[in-house]
Amino acid sequence: MRVVIVGGVAGGMSAAARLRRLDESAEIVVVEKSGYVSFANCGLPYHVGGVIEERSALLLQTPQALYDRFRLDVRVGVEAVQINRQSREVIVRDVATGREETLSYDKLVLSPGAKPLMPPIPGIERALPLRNVEDTDRMLEAVQGAETAVVIGGGFVGLEVAENLLHRGMKVALVEALPQVMAPLDPEMVDPVHDAMRAAGIDLRLGSGVTIIGEHDVTLADGATVPADVVVAAIGVRPDTELAKASGLKVGPRGGLLVDHRQLTNDPHIYAVGDAVEKNDALSDEAVLVPLANTANLQGRRVADDIAGRGKPARPVRGTAIVGLLGLQVAATGWNEKRLRDAGRAYLAIHTHPASHATYYPGASTMALKLLVDPATGEILGAQGVGREGIDKRIDVIATAMTAGMTAPELAELELAYAPQFGSAKDAVNMLGFIAENRLSGWEKSVQWHEVAERQAEGAVVIDVRTPGEYAAGAIPGAMNIPVDELRDRMDEIPGGDVPLILHCGVGIRSHAALAALRDSGREVLNLDGGYTTWRAGTGI
Amino acid sequence: MRVVIVGGVAGGMSAAARLRRLDESAEIVVVEKSGYVSFANCGLPYHVGGVIEERSALLLQTPQALYDRFRLDVRVGVEAVQINRQSREVIVRDVATGREETLSYDKLVLSPGAKPLMPPIPGIERALPLRNVEDTDRMLEAVQGAETAVVIGGGFVGLEVAENLLHRGMKVALVEALPQVMAPLDPEMVDPVHDAMRAAGIDLRLGSGVTIIGEHDVTLADGATVPADVVVAAIGVRPDTELAKASGLKVGPRGGLLVDHRQLTNDPHIYAVGDAVEKNDALSDEAVLVPLANTANLQGRRVADDIAGRGKPARPVRGTAIVGLLGLQVAATGWNEKRLRDAGRAYLAIHTHPASHATYYPGASTMALKLLVDPATGEILGAQGVGREGIDKRIDVIATAMTAGMTAPELAELELAYAPQFGSAKDAVNMLGFIAENRLSGWEKSVQWHEVAERQAEGAVVIDVRTPGEYAAGAIPGAMNIPVDELRDRMDEIPGGDVPLILHCGVGIRSHAALAALRDSGREVLNLDGGYTTWRAGTGI
Ligand SMILES: Cc1cc2nc3c(=O)[nH]c(=O)nc-3n(C[C@H](O)[C@H](O)[C@H](O)COP(=O)(O)OP(=O)(O)OC[C@H]3O[C@@H](n4cnc5c(N)ncnc54)[C@H](O)[C@@H]3O)c2cc1C
Ligand SMILES: Cc1cc2nc3c(=O)[nH]c(=O)nc-3n(C[C@H](O)[C@H](O)[C@H](O)COP(=O)(O)OP(=O)(O)OC[C@H]3O[C@@H](n4cnc5c(N)ncnc54)[C@H](O)[C@@H]3O)c2cc1C
Ligand SMILES: CC(C)(COP(=O)(O)OP(=O)(O)OC[C@H]1O[C@@H](n2cnc3c(N)ncnc32)[C@H](O)[C@@H]1OP(=O)(O)O)[C@@H](O)C(=O)NCCC(=O)NCCS
Ligand SMILES: CC(C)(COP(=O)(O)OP(=O)(O)OC[C@H]1O[C@@H](n2cnc3c(N)ncnc32)[C@H](O)[C@@H]1OP(=O)(O)O)[C@@H](O)C(=O)NCCC(=O)NCCS
16 A cells, blocks of 8 residues: 655654554655655744754654654655546655656545745735744844844744744834734733733734835834834744645635545545644534644544544544743633634633642742633633643643533542642632532622623622722722621621622632622622733723 | 531631631631641641741631631630530530530531551650641751651651751651552652652662661661651551541541541531541542542532532542652552552553653653553553653643543543643643553553563563663663664564564653564564663662
């Protein structure tokens, strides 16, 4: 059997290595149009910044090493230019010489990845993408002696590049047309990320796209110009489907290759995996684009299994992702609130700000966690986290619980490893479970940060149960201050009648305790979800 | 309703706080015989070592603060000395004055915790336990000016105390009667912990208990004497059941209070939680003692729910635990191999040594992970990990998967958050899933470190597929060396006939690749699980 694989990095090379382990006799040819295979895409920004010092550290394999270990026929600088499905042949072209060759196949695996989006704005040809080793070399050359850079795009690659250029001592601006960076997270979660970027000296330009790339600057939609010796394009990626489309392979609604649960395209001899394909969303079963390495690797491995007759149906995706930025960890899995709202799906949002580990042990920091829950079933719809420590762990635990079908209240039951350096006796994830249980049972009613002003306008009274010092340092307009520990003695100060009361503290714990004192009052008493911290992050006040 | 709670720390105070939140009108009295409530037991060793500098950091609450916030009637220095179940009264005694008082109750909650084991060896009265704040004060006094310490017991408290005394500049010996520290882990997993302790200068005495505690030293069963200005007893704990037993409450086979799925004792008005009670093992449903803070806290909360009429059945326990030691993270969940073997339960053991995060990003370190799997069903029976980074995360993810009932091969499917600082595109947990899938399907056969010598004696040939340099630096006796990348060219060097071949490399990945070249040979080919690393840790050679 002869298997030809197009694309020699995450999906393609995972398929090749696994296939060899499953089938010693298969002939396996991998063609890769760039000069390198199996390189560490995800490390490229860090080489630009000098965090990964050695270029060689990015190059995990060579064609020779892959031949020696796996008897793979790996051809770099060779592009697949045409697929003749009838004859089961793929025409490949040597990029340097232009020489073409026809390779026949029994099975063809496409893992061509994605292409950087390059919007048609004047001067775009000066913008540098970062997708492979050659791009990295070019960027490293461009930044030599350069002083200013504009990074276009606030996705995870844009953020990583911005931090790494800063690390090189450059003056960096980041331009994002949306009002926030890191679109997988909701705006109030990203607020500390914006703060950290600004504090680090990044000139953050939100809500205004680039209209012109000039020779030494870029012009934004709002008319501003920002100096730019170097311009980086990190706007996003789109599936690389040209080769496939030209041979009649079907593309889905999101512009990625359509594959079935075996990763087969509409040609039963052609598989496709990774950033080039549409995946099935775990929640809605819709087609989605999730250009992440974990999925690409696993799909590659799965295709090898299928070719070797050991296939299993594909699993849907949730898009668990993380980025490290300026000492922060920013992560998400599943759906965010924006997406749930747009889809008209009912949800309950929970915000918490627990400590990353026991507060009495040195080094603990406050995390921001958000959980989205189906109010009817308790199904976990998504989670987000931002903090200096322990975010990766909490998001991984929640992603695991989601995959396993645990409900949010079941998080309360998890026995997580506790010692004071690592967590709390009631871990942050248990705590999300407690809150979900309280909310889903209807026992604690809550209000979101963006609902406060409207509720106040309708007559609700906000009671801030923090200390007078905290209140003085900044409070919700119109809120009265009765510290939780004095509440039971100062009940008479609470406005009478049956207007609803919104209680809040810094994060929601003290107001949760305060609720007990008022629950029997017969009036509507609400806890402000996430407290003053989430309210301030959301309103930006 | 009047609820009396005995014991004002993890289980007791969690019950009290939650009960107030559920029921504003309940009268809640907490009696605590020590001078402090709600203190951070788990932080005590770190205060001894000065890592937690302020004693006040350990004292999370005071009776006054708990009154102000929760209207709890908290009495410290007050011991419950007798329960009159007929009249539903508990007699409490002021420890300082001896004055007694009778408190009636509608519900009584016992959370008296555990007592340090103090074996009846001569001189034991000089050994200092560490269980509460007073113990900590005493230990801090005893170490003033002292130069040498012997810590008896290699459980997590013993290890923490040993590290912290070392941190104070003392000469520390740790004596453990078993041949290993950290009994929840199997011996080959603990080997790096022993190494780290010795490298840090701890005089580690394994396999020999203390027989006599002298005035300035201790004598071990093997006759050795070790200097000891200070002796610490960290041998373990036993449930504190005296008060309960005296009033006719039932004790189970393990010596803990017997409770039902509502945490009720054999008296329907008396609950018991935490270290004092027997828990149900998640795997075998047997009674077990799991004296950990997470479970104590959750049981306390659950009892409050039950009292307030919102109860849910108790969840069985797995005993997820972690300790930080000398920069290592040492963690486990579920059953270990020793216990499975003793119980005669079939299992498959998997050892891996993956990187904590992508190796091309600075700071990655090698982890040791072990997974125990039911060979028939794929059920995950237990997991263990040792490493400098990311162990807590992997154990928490696996513990979550276990609680959710995921099988080991399903770990392959998890979408975990990947960026190079945090993990690998195929995360260590995915990797465990791959290996489990390969082994459970029978496609890769393996042999354990402790089976090699016997298999060799029966004629099996060991082929070390590492590089000649690695082989020269240390190899399994009798192993021949053919590097994986040369294997296919040197097939003729492999002894003929049908004797089984045991392949191994450093950790199992290269030999896993090498298997492909030999799988069609018709002879038995085995991968040495965990490679040379696990073999060496296990055999100690
Ligand atoms: C800078 C950067 C940082 C990233 N960081 C992360 C991260 O932290 N976490 C994460 O999960 N993901 C990250 N990713 C995404 C991740 O790298 C991709 O999801 C993954 O590599 C996709 O795998 P793939 O096999 O589909 O495509 P790729 O790995 O991109 O491989 C596709 C290959 O196919 C080749 N090719 C295309 N067409 C042809 C053709 N016709 N003939 C021959 N060869 C062809 C291309 O040259 C390319 O090398 C990052 C990506 C980039 C660029
Ligand atoms: C040094 C140390 C370190 C630890 N580290 C960890 C760790 O890292 N991770 C982890 O999970 N667990 C750890 N633990 C264990 C954890 O602290 C316990 O599992 C947990 O505190 C048990 O809760 P409990 O309520 O059952 O008992 P405790 O928290 O011990 O509380 C029981 C209280 O009851 C009081 N009491 C007993 N009898 C009476 C009576 N008759 N009248 C009045 N009061 C009474 C006692 O004085 C005691 O204060 C550690 C324990 C110690 C001692
Ligand atoms: C380098 C590359 C070719 C390696 O592919 P690979 O051989 O499948 O992956 P690994 O080296 O991690 O090895 C995994 C294999 O070892 C096995 N393994 C791991 N530890 C083992 C152990 N202790 N014992 C036995 N087997 C083990 C796994 O089961 C798996 O084999 P399987 O797929 O047959 O089940 C491929 O991953 C690649 O190109 N990566 C770089 C590109 C990339 O991913 N970029 C995006 C992220 S930066
Ligand atoms: C201090 C102590 C009395 C606090 O008990 P507690 O009030 O139950 O615990 P916390 O302060 O963590 O608060 C948890 C509560 O806040 C709620 N909460 C947390 N974050 C919230 C948020 N953002 N919004 C709303 N509610 C929130 C939780 O749901 C939970 O309430 P519930 O039980 O009613 O569901 C008790 O934990 C204790 O004594 N601890 C120290 C002893 C100990 O555990 N030692 C062993 C380990 S060192």
